Amino acid sequence: MxxxxxxxxxxxxxxxxxxxxxxxxxxxxxxxxxxxxxxxxxxxxxxxxxxxxxxxxxxxxxxxxxxxxxxxxxxAEGECKDGRLSPVQEAYVEEGAVQCGFCTPGLIMATTSFLEKNKGKKLSREEVKKGHAGNLCRCTGYQTIINAAITAGKK
Ligand code: FES
Ligand code: FES
Structure with a gap:
Protein backbone atom coordinates (compact mmCIF):
# COMPACT_ATOMS: atom_id res chain seq x y z
CA MET A 1 0.00 0.00 0.00
CA ALA A 76 -23.97 17.62 6.00
CA GLU A 77 -22.81 17.22 9.64
CA GLY A 78 -20.91 20.49 9.42
CA GLU A 79 -23.84 22.51 8.07
CA CYS A 80 -25.50 22.30 11.47
CA LYS A 81 -23.90 25.07 13.60
CA ASP A 82 -24.22 25.34 17.42
CA GLY A 83 -27.07 22.83 17.36
CA ARG A 84 -29.00 24.84 14.75
CA LEU A 85 -29.91 23.44 11.35
CA SER A 86 -28.75 25.35 8.27
CA PRO A 87 -31.46 27.16 6.27
CA VAL A 88 -31.32 24.31 3.70
CA GLN A 89 -31.67 21.63 6.39
CA GLU A 90 -34.55 23.58 7.96
CA ALA A 91 -36.31 23.82 4.59
CA TYR A 92 -36.02 20.05 4.06
CA VAL A 93 -37.79 19.53 7.40
CA GLU A 94 -40.43 22.19 6.74
CA GLU A 95 -41.27 20.81 3.30
CA GLY A 96 -41.25 17.16 4.39
CA ALA A 97 -38.55 16.39 1.81
CA VAL A 98 -37.21 13.37 3.72
CA GLN A 99 -38.57 9.83 3.70
CA CYS A 100 -36.00 7.06 4.24
CA GLY A 101 -33.33 9.77 4.37
CA PHE A 102 -30.61 7.87 2.53
CA CYS A 103 -30.34 10.46 -0.24
CA THR A 104 -30.89 13.43 2.09
CA PRO A 105 -27.36 14.39 3.23
CA GLY A 106 -26.11 14.33 -0.37
CA LEU A 107 -29.11 16.33 -1.52
CA ILE A 108 -28.64 18.85 1.30
CA MET A 109 -25.11 19.45 0.04
CA ALA A 110 -26.27 19.61 -3.59
CA THR A 111 -28.92 22.21 -2.66
CA THR A 112 -26.41 24.15 -0.57
CA SER A 113 -23.91 24.29 -3.41
CA PHE A 114 -26.60 25.15 -5.97
CA LEU A 115 -27.99 28.03 -3.88
CA GLU A 116 -24.54 29.42 -3.04
CA LYS A 117 -23.60 29.36 -6.73
CA ASN A 118 -26.83 31.12 -7.71
CA LYS A 119 -27.05 33.57 -4.81
CA GLY A 120 -29.19 36.60 -5.65
CA LYS A 121 -30.58 35.06 -8.88
CA LYS A 122 -34.29 34.54 -9.45
CA LEU A 123 -34.57 30.86 -10.38
CA SER A 124 -37.37 29.01 -12.13
CA ARG A 125 -38.61 25.65 -10.79
CA GLU A 126 -37.09 24.08 -13.92
CA GLU A 127 -33.66 25.55 -13.14
CA VAL A 128 -33.87 24.28 -9.57
CA LYS A 129 -34.77 20.81 -10.89
CA LYS A 130 -31.81 20.83 -13.30
CA GLY A 131 -29.56 21.94 -10.44
CA HIS A 132 -30.39 18.71 -8.61
CA ALA A 133 -30.12 16.38 -11.61
CA GLY A 134 -27.10 14.52 -10.20
CA ASN A 135 -28.91 13.29 -7.08
CA LEU A 136 -31.33 10.37 -7.10
CA CYS A 137 -34.09 9.73 -4.56
CA ARG A 138 -36.03 6.46 -4.48
CA CYS A 139 -38.80 7.66 -2.15
CA THR A 140 -40.06 11.20 -2.45
CA GLY A 141 -40.91 11.71 -6.11
CA TYR A 142 -38.68 14.83 -5.95
CA GLN A 143 -41.44 17.46 -5.66
CA THR A 144 -40.88 18.08 -1.94
CA ILE A 145 -37.12 18.23 -2.50
CA ILE A 146 -37.54 20.91 -5.16
CA ASN A 147 -39.99 22.73 -2.86
CA ALA A 148 -37.35 22.59 -0.10
CA ALA A 149 -34.66 24.02 -2.37
CA ILE A 150 -37.00 26.86 -3.42
CA THR A 151 -37.95 27.56 0.22
CA ALA A 152 -34.29 27.51 1.30
CA GLY A 153 -33.47 30.00 -1.47
CA LYS A 154 -35.91 32.47 0.08
CA LYS A 155 -34.42 32.24 3.60
S1 FES B 1 -22.19 6.69 -4.17
FE1 FES B 1 -21.19 8.31 -5.17
S2 FES B 1 -22.52 8.87 -6.78
FE2 FES B 1 -23.46 7.12 -5.88
S1 FES C 1 -35.80 9.81 0.88
FE1 FES C 1 -35.37 7.72 0.47
S2 FES C 1 -33.98 7.79 -1.20
FE2 FES C 1 -34.60 9.82 -0.94
Whole structure:
Protein backbone atom coordinates (compact mmCIF):
# COMPACT_ATOMS: atom_id res chain seq x y z
CA MET A 1 0.00 0.00 0.00
CA UNK A 2 1.37 3.38 -0.98
CA UNK A 3 0.40 6.32 1.20
CA UNK A 4 0.72 10.08 0.92
CA UNK A 5 0.55 12.59 3.75
CA UNK A 6 -2.28 15.09 3.29
CA UNK A 7 -3.57 18.11 5.18
CA UNK A 8 -7.19 19.06 4.80
CA UNK A 9 -9.99 20.88 6.54
CA UNK A 10 -13.27 19.06 7.22
CA UNK A 11 -16.17 21.16 8.47
CA UNK A 12 -13.76 23.89 9.59
CA UNK A 13 -11.48 21.54 11.55
CA UNK A 14 -7.93 20.85 10.35
CA UNK A 15 -6.62 17.29 9.92
CA UNK A 16 -3.33 15.76 8.80
CA UNK A 17 -2.95 12.07 7.95
CA UNK A 18 -1.35 9.45 5.74
CA UNK A 19 -3.81 8.05 3.22
CA UNK A 20 -3.71 5.16 0.77
CA UNK A 21 -3.37 6.72 -2.67
CA UNK A 22 -6.25 4.52 -3.92
CA UNK A 23 -8.75 5.49 -1.22
CA UNK A 24 -11.78 7.55 -2.20
CA UNK A 25 -12.71 10.67 -0.28
CA UNK A 26 -16.05 8.95 0.49
CA UNK A 27 -14.30 6.03 2.20
CA UNK A 28 -11.94 8.33 4.09
CA UNK A 29 -14.77 10.52 5.38
CA UNK A 30 -16.90 7.54 6.42
CA UNK A 31 -13.94 5.91 8.22
CA UNK A 32 -13.40 9.21 10.07
CA UNK A 33 -17.01 9.12 11.29
CA UNK A 34 -18.63 11.49 8.79
CA UNK A 35 -21.34 8.95 8.09
CA UNK A 36 -23.74 11.47 6.55
CA UNK A 37 -21.67 10.69 3.44
CA UNK A 38 -23.54 7.68 2.05
CA UNK A 39 -22.33 5.01 -0.32
CA UNK A 40 -25.06 4.33 -2.86
CA UNK A 41 -23.88 3.30 -6.30
CA UNK A 42 -20.17 3.93 -5.75
CA UNK A 43 -19.78 4.90 -9.41
CA UNK A 44 -20.92 8.53 -9.66
CA UNK A 45 -24.57 7.93 -10.56
CA UNK A 46 -26.67 8.57 -7.43
CA UNK A 47 -25.20 11.56 -5.60
CA UNK A 48 -25.65 9.98 -2.15
CA UNK A 49 -21.98 10.66 -1.43
CA UNK A 50 -22.11 14.38 -2.40
CA UNK A 51 -19.83 16.66 -0.39
CA UNK A 52 -18.45 20.13 -1.11
CA UNK A 53 -14.76 20.49 -1.92
CA UNK A 54 -13.77 24.16 -1.77
CA UNK A 55 -17.51 24.86 -2.03
CA UNK A 56 -17.98 22.86 -5.24
CA UNK A 57 -20.21 19.76 -5.03
CA UNK A 58 -18.47 16.49 -5.94
CA UNK A 59 -19.34 12.81 -5.89
CA UNK A 60 -16.87 11.79 -3.20
CA UNK A 61 -16.95 8.14 -4.39
CA UNK A 62 -15.18 9.28 -7.58
CA UNK A 63 -12.82 11.70 -5.85
CA UNK A 64 -9.53 10.40 -4.49
CA UNK A 65 -8.81 11.35 -0.89
CA UNK A 66 -5.32 12.55 -1.90
CA UNK A 67 -6.89 15.13 -4.23
CA UNK A 68 -8.36 16.76 -1.12
CA UNK A 69 -4.88 17.81 0.04
CA UNK A 70 -4.98 21.48 1.12
CA UNK A 71 -8.70 21.69 0.39
CA UNK A 72 -11.74 22.43 2.54
CA UNK A 73 -14.41 19.73 2.71
CA UNK A 74 -17.98 20.29 3.86
CA UNK A 75 -20.36 17.48 4.80
CA ALA A 76 -23.97 17.62 6.00
CA GLU A 77 -22.81 17.22 9.64
CA GLY A 78 -20.91 20.49 9.42
CA GLU A 79 -23.84 22.51 8.07
CA CYS A 80 -25.50 22.30 11.47
CA LYS A 81 -23.90 25.07 13.60
CA ASP A 82 -24.22 25.34 17.42
CA GLY A 83 -27.07 22.83 17.36
CA ARG A 84 -29.00 24.84 14.75
CA LEU A 85 -29.91 23.44 11.35
CA SER A 86 -28.75 25.35 8.27
CA PRO A 87 -31.46 27.16 6.27
CA VAL A 88 -31.32 24.31 3.70
CA GLN A 89 -31.67 21.63 6.39
CA GLU A 90 -34.55 23.58 7.96
CA ALA A 91 -36.31 23.82 4.59
CA TYR A 92 -36.02 20.05 4.06
CA VAL A 93 -37.79 19.53 7.40
CA GLU A 94 -40.43 22.19 6.74
CA GLU A 95 -41.27 20.81 3.30
CA GLY A 96 -41.25 17.16 4.39
CA ALA A 97 -38.55 16.39 1.81
CA VAL A 98 -37.21 13.37 3.72
CA GLN A 99 -38.57 9.83 3.70
CA CYS A 100 -36.00 7.06 4.24
CA GLY A 101 -33.33 9.77 4.37
CA PHE A 102 -30.61 7.87 2.53
CA CYS A 103 -30.34 10.46 -0.24
CA THR A 104 -30.89 13.43 2.09
CA PRO A 105 -27.36 14.39 3.23
CA GLY A 106 -26.11 14.33 -0.37
CA LEU A 107 -29.11 16.33 -1.52
CA ILE A 108 -28.64 18.85 1.30
CA MET A 109 -25.11 19.45 0.04
CA ALA A 110 -26.27 19.61 -3.59
CA THR A 111 -28.92 22.21 -2.66
CA THR A 112 -26.41 24.15 -0.57
CA SER A 113 -23.91 24.29 -3.41
CA PHE A 114 -26.60 25.15 -5.97
CA LEU A 115 -27.99 28.03 -3.88
CA GLU A 116 -24.54 29.42 -3.04
CA LYS A 117 -23.60 29.36 -6.73
CA ASN A 118 -26.83 31.12 -7.71
CA LYS A 119 -27.05 33.57 -4.81
CA GLY A 120 -29.19 36.60 -5.65
CA LYS A 121 -30.58 35.06 -8.88
CA LYS A 122 -34.29 34.54 -9.45
CA LEU A 123 -34.57 30.86 -10.38
CA SER A 124 -37.37 29.01 -12.13
CA ARG A 125 -38.61 25.65 -10.79
CA GLU A 126 -37.09 24.08 -13.92
CA GLU A 127 -33.66 25.55 -13.14
CA VAL A 128 -33.87 24.28 -9.57
CA LYS A 129 -34.77 20.81 -10.89
CA LYS A 130 -31.81 20.83 -13.30
CA GLY A 131 -29.56 21.94 -10.44
CA HIS A 132 -30.39 18.71 -8.61
CA ALA A 133 -30.12 16.38 -11.61
CA GLY A 134 -27.10 14.52 -10.20
CA ASN A 135 -28.91 13.29 -7.08
CA LEU A 136 -31.33 10.37 -7.10
CA CYS A 137 -34.09 9.73 -4.56
CA ARG A 138 -36.03 6.46 -4.48
CA CYS A 139 -38.80 7.66 -2.15
CA THR A 140 -40.06 11.20 -2.45
CA GLY A 141 -40.91 11.71 -6.11
CA TYR A 142 -38.68 14.83 -5.95
CA GLN A 143 -41.44 17.46 -5.66
CA THR A 144 -40.88 18.08 -1.94
CA ILE A 145 -37.12 18.23 -2.50
CA ILE A 146 -37.54 20.91 -5.16
CA ASN A 147 -39.99 22.73 -2.86
CA ALA A 148 -37.35 22.59 -0.10
CA ALA A 149 -34.66 24.02 -2.37
CA ILE A 150 -37.00 26.86 -3.42
CA THR A 151 -37.95 27.56 0.22
CA ALA A 152 -34.29 27.51 1.30
CA GLY A 153 -33.47 30.00 -1.47
CA LYS A 154 -35.91 32.47 0.08
CA LYS A 155 -34.42 32.24 3.60
S1 FES B 1 -22.19 6.69 -4.17
FE1 FES B 1 -21.19 8.31 -5.17
S2 FES B 1 -22.52 8.87 -6.78
FE2 FES B 1 -23.46 7.12 -5.88
S1 FES C 1 -35.80 9.81 0.88
FE1 FES C 1 -35.37 7.72 0.47
S2 FES C 1 -33.98 7.79 -1.20
FE2 FES C 1 -34.60 9.82 -0.94
Missing amino acids: QTINIKLTINNKKYEMDVDIRKSLMDLLREMGFTSVKQGCGVGECGACTVLVDDVSVDSCLYLAVWANNKAIRT
